[in-house]
Amino acid sequence: MSKESLAIRQGIIEAATSLDQAQSTGQQPAGFTYVPPTHARAIDLDATLVEGMRGAGKSFWWSSLASQAHRAFIQEGFPDARLPSQIVVAHGFGTGSSSTEYPDAEQLIDLVNQFRPRSIWRAVVAVHAEFGKEFAALKSWTSRVQWVQSNTERYAQELDAADRRLGKTSSKLLVLFDALDRLADSWEHIRPLAKGLLQVALDMRSTRNIRCKIYVRPDMLEDDEIVSFPDFSKLNASKTSLRWQxxxxxxxxxxxxxxxxxxxxxxxxxxxxxxxxxxxxxxxxxxxxxxxxxxxxxxxxxxxxxxxxxxxxxxxxxxxxxxxxxxxxxxxxxxxxxxxxxxxxxxxxxxxxxxxxxxxxxxxxxxxxxxxxTIRVTEIIEDYPWVKLIMQPLSGNLTVPCLFKEMEAIWRREKTLETLKSSLQRQGKAAKLPPQHLAQDMAGIAIDLENLGMMNRLDGRRIQMPDVYRVAFGLGRRGGVKPLK
Structure with missing residues (x-):
């Protein structure tokens, strides 16, 4: 191998490693920032919801937009993204651990046991909007949320004043939220906090110069307990997706x-x-x-x-x-x-x-x-734990493409649906995103797997599974990449 090829090989490893670490640490060189033409809407201040699958770059943007160096690089290197220059960007929740910008997961649990979730996120916005002396004197999140919940009229006045201050300097305040699956340890506690955040983000759209931007996985927006509130459709209408061609x-x-x-x-x-x-x-x-x-x-x-x-x-x-x-x-x-x-x-x-x-x-x-x-299968199981129960019986026992009845026969023999239903019943409300079509039994499971992008149908009959799932789940395919054992 030539010196040039060896150097480029090392560069590929460096670039891939740096971007992978950036997903969790939020830190990467400005030069490693790329804005696909279709992602300009993800930067747009009026796109409140930015939806993306695991690894699509949500945490990357959460970090990059809050960095002056990265914003300057985007503004000069990718002018088509139209990132405004007069913008104040703050973190409202994410992978960091700074309790000065927002309460961490442990604090959120304490707060949600005392106050309405909506009041918590209003307090976070108030901190970054730099409310007046009365609020600024409060140093703990408990006292801040208490003030917000007890002073609804005063809060509205302070928000209006902050909005007007920003307008005088032609500035915008953008508060970024990411990693909503880390709001709490259990899905039961995550749901009300996520719902409250979406409601506050909608509230901020009534101001001229204050916006929230929430980076969210699709599964969050599929959960009725999170999105079932009046006017969610207005938020959803402005949603954009991080899709990569x-x-x-x-x-x-x-x-x-x-x-x-x-x-x-x-x-x-x-x-x-x-x-x-x-x-x-x-x-x-x-x-x-x-x-x-x-x-x-x-x-x-x-x-x-x-x-x-x-x-x-x-x-x-x-x-x-x-x-x-x-x-x-x-x-x-x-x-x-x-x-x-x-x-x-x-x-x-x-x-x-x-x-x-x-x-x-x-x-x-x-x-x-x-x-x-292997990485993608780990991610899908973390997001949808029931998938593991469904796929385990098929491992080593199925070659695709196949007829759906072949999958059904294995599930029936292994009593897979009975095991799944018993597991979900034990978990109760704590169950994380159970299959939405389970009432239709095996046919419903197939619908859910298709909706997750884990399988599709050829000629309306045969089932095919993409290699990115098939290989690690241990299914065979003639002439394809060998499954992992």
């Missing part, structure tokens, strides 16, 4: 790789060879991906061939790396998360042989899909 995923990779400490210089030279030296530009000491490489898939593929070769084997009969990788990471709704994509590439780079001509090889990409599948 194939071109977006590769553009993210290239943006990060071009700014990696290891391999960045070598990769930028490759880009220059592909699109010309005048296309690349610098912004705030970070390199910005040329516009052509953001949307032109032919150009992207030509560049990826320099990294991974032209074929998934000795010839292109088994596919080309550029398309093969994303196709095998898609779920049943044709969605791929950056986390899965980058995890697969990191594995491919880690497992590249020293004598490979390129930074990564097709065998490493295949192994990367297996690793990404």
């Amino acid at each position: 194939r071109a977006d995923l590769y553009a993210l990779l290239y943006q990060c790789l071009g700014n990696a400490q290891r391999g960045g210089r070598e990769f930028r030279k490759l880009v220059t060879d592909c699109v010309g030296s005048k296309a690349a530009c610098e912004s705030h000491q970070s390199w910005v991906l040329p516009s052509a490489l953001r949307v032109d898939e032919d150009l992207q593929e030509a560049l990826f061939e320099r990294l991974a070769g032209k074929a998934m084997g000795s010839s292109t009969k088994r596919g080309k790396p550029y398309t093969w990788l994303v196709n095998h990471l898609q779920d049943g709704k044709d969605q791929v998360s950056p986390r899965s994509f980058l995890a697969a590439l990191r594995t491919a780079a880690n497992e590249a042989a020293e004598d490979d001509n390129q930074p990564i090889g097709y065998r490493g990409i295949q192994r990367g899909v297996q690793e990404a599948s």
Whole structure:
């Protein structure tokens, strides 16, 4: 392997690792920020709800929008995103642990046992809106929430005053919320807190200059106990989604790789060879991906061939790396998360042989899909625990595509539905997102699996399961990536 290929391989590992850590720590270099054209609405102040699957970048944006350095990079490097310059951004809840900006999970439990959830989030907004001396003198969250709940008229006056102060300087206040699944330890306590937050976010839309932005997983918005309040439809109407197209995923990779400490210089030279030296530009000491490489898939593929070769084997009969990788990471709704994509590439780079001509090889990409599948299955089980009970009996016993009656036969033999219903009955209200169509028995379970993107139907009859789930769940497929044992 040449020095250039080795450096780029190390850069892929660095970029993928940094972005993965950013999902939990909220910290990443400004140059690792990429704004897909379809994500401009996620930055728009009037898009209160930003929905995204696991690993789609919700925590990334929660962190980046609160960083002056990242906002400056976005404003200069991605002007089409139209991020306003006169903006004050604050954290209202998320993965951090600072109790100065917002109460942590333990404090929230104490507060929700004493006060209405809506009052808690109003107090959080009041802190960031810098209410007057009377409120500012209160130093504990308990005293702040007590004041808000006991002084509804005074709160409205203070909110109006804060709104007018912002208006005088043509400024906007944006309060960001993320990681709603960490509001409490149990789903039973999460629901009222999440509902109260959505209600307060709706309230803030009546002001001119104060907005909340909530990064939320789809499962939260499927829960009737969270969204069942008047006018939720108004919030939902402005919702935007963090969906990643194939071109977006590769553009993210290239943006990060071009700014990696290891391999960045070598990769930028490759880009220059592909699109010309005048296309690349610098912004705030970070390199910005040329516009052509953001949307032109032919150009992207030509560049990826320099990294991974032209074929998934000795010839292109088994596919080309550029398309093969994303196709095998898609779920049943044709969605791929950056986390899965980058995890697969990191594995491919880690497992590249020293004598490979390129930074990564097709065998490493295949192994990367297996690793990404393991990660995605872990995530889906965390979000929907009942999925594990449903899928365990199928592991090692089913090859797809198959007829649905083959799945039914296994579930019937293993008494899977009886086990699931007993488990849900024991959990009661504490059960996290049970299958919504369980009343329809096995046919209902199939509907729920389809809605989760875990399976789809071919020709209306046969069942297919995307590789990103099939591999780690241990189902076979002729000619496909081998299932994990």
